[in-house]
Amino acid sequence: MTASDTLSPALKPPPPPFEAALEAVELELALGKRDTKQDLCEQIIRETVESVGGILLFQIRIGEGRDQRWLGAVAFAEEDRQEYAVISIPCDGSPIEVTPVTQSSLPLASLAVAYANLAQCWAKSRTQGTLETA
Template sequence: MAEQLDEQELENSLAESLAELVPDKGETVTQDAFAEVVDGALEAVGGRLLFKMQVEADGQRQHVAAASVGDGDQRQFLLLTLPVDGGALKVETAAKSTSPAAGIAAAYAGLMDVLQAAA
């Protein structure tokens, strides 16, 4: 239960702190604008960007970014989603997300860890 509370606090904290950076609905969100929002989010929580992309879900184009926060057993994976035509930023832990990108986040982080160790 405490883990879920921590996840919810993390999601809420990010969403609240980024509300000012998110363009209003109807304003097209460029990849650069989305990158600024994601960078602000990750800076606020000491996170690391894993990847970002643009996808179509339910007939709507969206920017999606996956990030990791924390290390080792305490590491959590986040998904940040923002419609290309503006609107609300959705922040959720990958564990609770139904997005296909959520399943990629942990695998991608593992690959990054291996590549970083080899470098």
């Protein structure tokens, strides 16, 4: 037996720091205090995100029956950049999660960043007068 046989396997590097971690935790706690009944969930998500200083990019209800959940994407302004997170609210009463897109396994996470970039380009082109509207 050699020394390398007794060493622990290499550890994965930690995920990149999420600058908006406090805002994400605050959002998760605030959503957890709300009654997220299906008929009011859309409004509750929007109001709660705004109350913690976030920007709701989009939200959607997916699934059927017990698998149904609300998903949303939120942006937090951090000094010179944006941080993005995914909100997951299961309709079966399971815990609410707010996860940084860099740590989320949901396909919605990559869509959140792409959508935010598209919205920023669209807003910039409108202010510069380069986008024609119908």
